[in-house]
Amino acid sequence: MAKSDPTTPRERYRTQVRAEVMERAWEQIATAGASALSLNAIAKHMGMSGPALYRYFANRDELITELVREAYRDLADTLHAASETGADLAGLARTLRTWALADPQRYLLLYGTPVPGYQAPEDTTAISQEIAVTLIDACAAALPPATPASPLATHLADHRTWAAGHPAPPEALALFLSLWTRLHGVLSLELAGHFTGMQFDAAVLFESELATLLG
Amino acid sequence: MAKSDPTTPRERYRTQVRAEVMERAWEQIATAGASALSLNAIAKHMGMSGPALYRYFANRDELITELVREAYRDLADTLHAASETGADLAGLARTLRTWALADPQRYLLLYGTPVPGYQAPEDTTAISQEIAVTLIDACAAALPPATPASPLATHLADHRTWAAGHPAPPEALALFLSLWTRLHGVLSLELAGHFTGMQFDAAVLFESELATLLG
Missing domain, CATH: 1.10.357.10 (Tetracycline Repressor, domain 2)
Structure with missing residues (x-):
C-alpha cells in the first residue's frame, strides 16, 4: 500500500504552481536572459494575474x-x-x-x-x-x-x-x-x-x- | 591655423547625441545588464521621445x-x-x-x-x-x-x-x-x-x- 502523502491538496497545488513558474522562468532565461526575467510576463503566460503569482514567489x-x-x-x-x-x-x-x-x-x-x-x-x-x-x-x-x-x-x-x-x-x-x-x-x-x-x-x-x- | 572641420553642424550634433546615448547605455548595462538595455528608457532619461531617439539608433x-x-x-x-x-x-x-x-x-x-x-x-x-x-x-x-x-x-x-x-x-x-x-x-x-x-x-x-x- 502506498504511503499516504503527508501534504494537503493546497500544498500540493502550491508546489505544482511553483514548479510551473520555474519551468517558464527557465524558458524566459533561454530566450531573453536572466536579467530580463519578469514575474508579470510569466503570470501572463500562465493566465494568472501578477498579484496572484506573487503569492507563489514574493519577487524576482x-x-x-x-x-x-x-x-x-x-x-x-x-x-x-x-x-x-x-x-x-x-x-x-x-x-x-x-x-x-x-x-x-x-x-x-x-x-x-x-x-x-x-x-x-x-x-x-x-x-x-x-x-x-x-x-x-x-x-x-x-x-x-x-x-x-x-x-x-x-x-x-x-x-x-x-x-x-x-x-x-x-x-x-x-x-x-x-x-x-x-x-x-x-x-x-x-x-x-x-x-x-x-x-x-x-x-x-x-x-x-x-x-x-x-x- | 586649425584645419576646418569637414562635418556639418547637423552631423556634429548627430555624433554628439549618439555619444550621449552610448554613455547612458553603459550606465544601464552597469545597473541592469546588457539584456535589459532599453532605447525607450534611454530616450526618457535624455528627455527625448522614443521615435526621436530611433533616428540615431535604428534598434537595440x-x-x-x-x-x-x-x-x-x-x-x-x-x-x-x-x-x-x-x-x-x-x-x-x-x-x-x-x-x-x-x-x-x-x-x-x-x-x-x-x-x-x-x-x-x-x-x-x-x-x-x-x-x-x-x-x-x-x-x-x-x-x-x-x-x-x-x-x-x-x-x-x-x-x-x-x-x-x-x-x-x-x-x-x-x-x-x-x-x-x-x-x-x-x-x-x-x-x-x-x-x-x-x-x-x-x-x-x-x-x-x-x-x-x-x-
Missing part, C-alpha cells in the same frame, strides 16, 4: 534564488553521484562539461555574468561549497606525492577559510582553483559561442587543458 | 553593436600600444587584466554571457581578430624553441582557418587558446564576484596561471 529575486538553488543542487548531486561511482578528477571534469553543455543557460546562470542587482543568499553558497568539496577531494587524490610548493599554494596556506576546514594540503587547493578557472574558461567561452566559426574542436581544447592540469 | 541591436565595437576597439588599441612599447606575453596578459578590472561590464559585454537574441555583425569579428593577432604574435615569441607537439597543436595544424593566415606554428596557436581561456577563466569569475568572500588574492592566482603558461 526569490525566483532567481530558487533557480540558482535548483541548478547548484543538480550539479552538486551529479558530481557527487559520479564521484561515488568511482570518477576521478578527469571524470568529474568531463561530468561538469556534459552537465554544462546539456543546458548552457543553467550553467551561465551560476557562473556567467551576474544578474545585476541580484545577490544570492547564504544557503546557495553552502551548496556551491559542496561542489567545491567534491572537487577538492578529487584534487587531493590526483596530486602527485611530491608536488613542489608554488607561490599560489604558499599564499593559500594562509588564505584557506573558503575551503571551510577541508584538510587538503594547500597544493590541492591550488590545483582546485586552477581546475575551476581553466575549465570555466573553456566552457564559458564555448557556451557563449566564442568558438563558433573558429572551426576547431572545443572538446580537444578541454581535454588538453585537463591533461596539463593532471601533469 | 545597432546600439549593442556600437558598444561592442567601441569596447573591442579600445581593447585592441590598448594591447597594440602595450605591444608597441615592448610588452611581452606576460605584459599583455597584465594589460588585459588591468583593462578588464577598470570596467567589468565592458569586459563582460564582450566575453560574458551573450545577450540573448543579439548576433554581433562580421566587422566586430574583424576587431576581435586584431586582438587575437597581437596575442598570437606574443605567443609565437614566447614559445620555447623545442616545444613538443601536443594533441591540441596537432589538431590545430589542420584547424587554423580562425587564425586568418597567421604564420605562427600550431604550438603558438595552442598556447594562445590556453592563454585566452585561462586568463578569461580567472578574470570572468573574479569580475562576476565568485571570489568575493573567498579571501584569497585573485592577482596571485592570475600570476600563477600566467607563470604556468610561460613554462
Whole structure:
C-alpha cells in the first residue's frame, strides 16, 4: 500500500504552481536572459494575474534564488553521484562539461555574468561549497606525492577559510582553483559561442587543458 | 591655423547625441545588464521621445553593436600600444587584466554571457581578430624553441582557418587558446564576484596561471 502523502491538496497545488513558474522562468532565461526575467510576463503566460503569482514567489529575486538553488543542487548531486561511482578528477571534469553543455543557460546562470542587482543568499553558497568539496577531494587524490610548493599554494596556506576546514594540503587547493578557472574558461567561452566559426574542436581544447592540469 | 572641420553642424550634433546615448547605455548595462538595455528608457532619461531617439539608433541591436565595437576597439588599441612599447606575453596578459578590472561590464559585454537574441555583425569579428593577432604574435615569441607537439597543436595544424593566415606554428596557436581561456577563466569569475568572500588574492592566482603558461 502506498504511503499516504503527508501534504494537503493546497500544498500540493502550491508546489505544482511553483514548479510551473520555474519551468517558464527557465524558458524566459533561454530566450531573453536572466536579467530580463519578469514575474508579470510569466503570470501572463500562465493566465494568472501578477498579484496572484506573487503569492507563489514574493519577487524576482526569490525566483532567481530558487533557480540558482535548483541548478547548484543538480550539479552538486551529479558530481557527487559520479564521484561515488568511482570518477576521478578527469571524470568529474568531463561530468561538469556534459552537465554544462546539456543546458548552457543553467550553467551561465551560476557562473556567467551576474544578474545585476541580484545577490544570492547564504544557503546557495553552502551548496556551491559542496561542489567545491567534491572537487577538492578529487584534487587531493590526483596530486602527485611530491608536488613542489608554488607561490599560489604558499599564499593559500594562509588564505584557506573558503575551503571551510577541508584538510587538503594547500597544493590541492591550488590545483582546485586552477581546475575551476581553466575549465570555466573553456566552457564559458564555448557556451557563449566564442568558438563558433573558429572551426576547431572545443572538446580537444578541454581535454588538453585537463591533461596539463593532471601533469 | 586649425584645419576646418569637414562635418556639418547637423552631423556634429548627430555624433554628439549618439555619444550621449552610448554613455547612458553603459550606465544601464552597469545597473541592469546588457539584456535589459532599453532605447525607450534611454530616450526618457535624455528627455527625448522614443521615435526621436530611433533616428540615431535604428534598434537595440545597432546600439549593442556600437558598444561592442567601441569596447573591442579600445581593447585592441590598448594591447597594440602595450605591444608597441615592448610588452611581452606576460605584459599583455597584465594589460588585459588591468583593462578588464577598470570596467567589468565592458569586459563582460564582450566575453560574458551573450545577450540573448543579439548576433554581433562580421566587422566586430574583424576587431576581435586584431586582438587575437597581437596575442598570437606574443605567443609565437614566447614559445620555447623545442616545444613538443601536443594533441591540441596537432589538431590545430589542420584547424587554423580562425587564425586568418597567421604564420605562427600550431604550438603558438595552442598556447594562445590556453592563454585566452585561462586568463578569461580567472578574470570572468573574479569580475562576476565568485571570489568575493573567498579571501584569497585573485592577482596571485592570475600570476600563477600566467607563470604556468610561460613554462
